[in-house]
Amino acid sequence: MGRVIGIDLGTTNSCVALVEPAAAGKVDVRIIPNTEGARTTPSVVGFTATGERLVGQAAKRQAVTNATNTVAAVKRLMGAKFASEEVKRQGRSVAYRVFEASNGDAWVTVGGRDYSPPEISAMVLQRMRDIAEAYLGESVTEAVITVPAYFDDAQRQATKDAGRIAGLDVKRIINEPTAAALAYGLEKKTTERIAVYDLGGGTFDISILEIANGVFSVKATNGDTHLGGEDFDQAVMDKLIADFETNHQIDLRKDRMALQRIREAAEKAKHELSSSLETEINLPFVATNSKNEPLHLVRTLTRSELELLTTELVERTLEPCRKAIEDSKLATTDITNVILVGGMTRMPAVQQAVKNFFGVDPHKGVNPDEVVAAGAALQAAALSGDGDVEVLLLDVTPLSLGVETGGGVFTVVIPRNTTVPTERSMEFTTSIDNQPFVPVHVLQGERRMAADNRSLARFELTGIPPAPRGVPKILVTFKIDANGVVSVEARDVATSRAQTIKVAPASGLTQDDVARLVSEAERFKFADEIRREMAELRNQAETLLYTTEQALEGYANLVDPEAIERTKEAVKTLRAMIDNQSDLALLRDAYQKLEGETFAIAEKLYGAEESNADN
Numbered sequence: 001m002g003r004v005i006g007i008d009l010g011t012t013n014s015c016v017a018l019v020e021p022a023a024a025g026k027v028d029v030r031i032i033p034n035t036e037g038a039r040t041t042p043s044v045v046g047f048t049a050t051g052e053r054l055v056g057q058a059a060k061r062q063a064v065t066n067a068t069n070t071v072a073a074v075k076r077l078m079g080a081k082f083a084s085e086e087v088k089r090q091g092r093s094v095a096y097r098v099f100e101a102s103n104g105d106a107w108v109t110v111g112g113r114d115y116s117p118p119e120i121s122a123m124v125l126q127r128m129r130d131i132a133e134a135y136l137g138e139s140v141t142e143a144v145i146t147v148p149a150y151f152d153d154a155q156r157q158a159t160k161d162a163g164r165i166a167g168l169d170v171k172r173i174i175n176e177p178t179a180a181a182l183a184y185g186l187e188k189k190t191t192e193r194i195a196v197y198d199l200g201g202g203t204f205d206i207s208i209l210e211i212a213n214g215v216f217s218v219k220a221t222n223g224d225t226h227l228g229g230e231d232f233d234q235a236v237m238d239k240l241i242a243d244f245e246t247n248h249q250i251d252l253r254k255d256r257m258a259l260q261r262i263r264e265a266a267e268k269a270k271h272e273l274s275s276s277l278e279t280e281i282n283l284p285f286v287a288t289n290s291k292n293e294p295l296h297l298v299r300t301l302t303r304s305e306l307e308l309l310t311t312e313l314v315e316r317t318l319e320p321c322r323k324a325i326e327d328s329k330l331a332t333t334d335i336t337n338v339i340l341v342g343g344m345t346r347m348p349a350v351q352q353a354v355k356n357f358f359g360v361d362p363h364k365g366v367n368p369d370e371v372v373a374a375g376a377a378l379q380a381a382a383l384s385g386d387g388d389v390e391v392l393l394l395d396v397t398p399l400s401l402g403v404e405t406g407g408g409v410f411t412v413v414i415p416r417n418t419t420v421p422t423e424r425s426m427e428f429t430t431s432i433d434n435q436p437f438v439p440v441h442v443l444q445g446e447r448r449m450a451a452d453n454r455s456l457a458r459f460e461l462t463g464i465p466p467a468p469r470g471v472p473k474i475l476v477t478f479k480i481d482a483n484g485v486v487s488v489e490a491r492d493v494a495t496s497r498a499q500t501i502k503v504a505p506a507s508g509l510t511q512d513d514v515a516r517l518v519s520e521a522e523r524f525k526f527a528d529e530i531r532r533e534m535a536e537l538r539n540q541a542e543t544l545l546y547t548t549e550q551a552l553e554g555y556a557n558l559v560d561p562e563a564i565e566r567t568k569e570a571v572k573t574l575r576a577m578i579d580n581q582s583d584l585a586l587l588r589d590a591y592q593k594l595e596g597e598t599f600a601i602a603e604k605l606y607g608a609e610e611s612n613a614d615n
C-alpha cells in the first residue's frame, strides 16, 4: 500500500500532511510545503484570460482583478442546494456566477464553463496531491480528508466525490475538531470534554467534543459561516481607506488595483501585530492627486489600534460558544482542554477572549493552521499502518437510520457518516384523531421511501390518551453505542410512557453492500425524489382537507355561500385525486386550488385583504 496523506480542505486555505517513519515510540508528522515554500495553500481556483487554470496563491492574487473567473470559498457550496440560504448569501457576496443545476444543486460558472462544487474542490485537492507527490517522489492515491463537524451527508459525500475526481481514494472523512484533538494526542486520555475553537479565513466554528476511551463524540457545534480573518482584514482596510480619504479626498474603493494592494497590506499588518506591538504599512504610488503627483499610503498601525478596530468581531465569536455550551448541556467548567484552530487564533486578543470565556489556557503547541491536517495525517497513518501510530477507535454510521412516516416516507434521524457513539431525537405526532398507539418502524438506508430501505425493527407505543391528530408529542430517540448497537425509544411527552427496542449492530453490512446501496441510491435519486414529493404532498393534502372540513363546519355561516360551495367543490376534487392516486401535477393543482379557496376565506374572516394586497 502506498502512502496515505491527510488533507485539511479548508474554506480559505488547505494543508497537506503525512506521517514519516520515526524511531520507536515517536511519531513524526510532517506538514508538506508547496512549491512556493508555503505550508498552507489558498483554496482558490482561477482561470486566466487565456484559459489557463490557476490554483492556490496565484489564483488568490488575481481574485480582485479577475473576480468573475476566480472561485474562492467553494466549500460553502459543497453538497448544497441552490435554494438554501447559505448559497443565496454566497451568491450575493461573490463575483463569479452561482446557478441552479438541473438536480437543484448550486453550481458555478468560471472560465467560460459550468462546474459542480466538487469539481472545483477536486482542483484544490489535486494541487494538494501534487504537493505530496513532489515531496515523496512517488504517486499518492489515498487520503483522509477533514470536514466541519456539522457537515451533513450530502456535504460529506460531495467532499468524497471531490477526492475521487482528484484521483484519490478517500479512506475516511473525519471531523475537523476530531482531527485537531488527535494532533494533540487527546484521545489517549480516559474521558474528557474539550472545546475546539476554529477561527479561519472566512468561517468560525466551535465544537464541543467528548472523548472517552479513544472514541470521539461531537456534543454540539455552532459557529458563523461568514465570520473570519477576511473580516479583520476588511476592518483594517476600511480604516486605511477612510484615513486616506480624509487626508487626500480620494476614495480608493473605486480603484481595484489599489484595493488589492491595500488588502494584502492589511492582512500582512494583521499578521505582524500578532507578534509585534506596532508595524509599518508602506504602499508607495497608491494613487495620484489632481496635479498628477503620486500619493503614498505610509503609516504605523499599533496592536491596540487593530484590537479596537476588531473588538466587535472577536466578541461575535463568543455568542456561538455560549450556544454550543448550552446545547451540549455542559458548563464551561466541564471543559478541560481548549484547542485553537485557524490562523486567526494567532491574534493575542482572540487567544485572550477564548481564555476568558473557557477559563483555561488554550493549547498552543501545534500551529493552528496546520493542526487539522496533522490530525488527518495521524488518522491516515493509523489506517495504512505507517509509522508507530495506534489504531484509533473512530467510527461512523455507514448508513442513515430513521423511521417510516406518513405515506411511506423514510425520515432520517441519524444521517450516514455520523460519528458514533451518538444520540439524536426527533418529534413525531399522530395522524388521526384519538389515535391510541403509534407504530414505529426502524429502517436503515439511503433511499427516500421506507419500502426501499432495510427494515431493522418494528414496535408500537401504546396508551396514548385521546387527542386530536397532531396534538400528541412523541419523541423518538435513536442511540448508537461505541459497538454500533442501535437502540430506539419512543416516548409520549405528556405521559412519559415509553417503549424501547434494541436492534442488531449496524455493521451487518459489508463494504460492498454499502457501495451497492449508495450507488443504487444515486441511480434512483430522481425517481425516489418524485415518490417522496408525492407522498409529502399527499400528507399535506390530507392535513389541508382535515382543517378545511373543520373550518367549513365552524365558520360556514360567516362566509358567503358561493365561497363555501367553491371550497366544497375543491375539497371533493382533491379527495378524488388522492383516492385515485393521480399524478404529481394533477394533485398539486388540486391542492393549490383548495389552498387558494381557504386562504380567500381566511382573508375574509380576518379582514386581512388589504395588508395582503401586494402578495
Ligand code: AMP
Pocket: 010, 011, 012, 013, 040, 199, 200, 201, 202, 228, 229, 230, 267, 270, 271, 272, 274, 341, 342, 343, 344, 345, 346, 347, 368, 369
Ligand atoms: P486558515 O483558514 O486557518 O488558514 O486561517 C487563515 C486566516 O488566519 C487568514 O485570515 C489569515 O490572515 C489569518 N492569519 C494567519 N496568520 C496569522 C497571524 N500570525 N496573525 C493573525 N492572523 C493570522
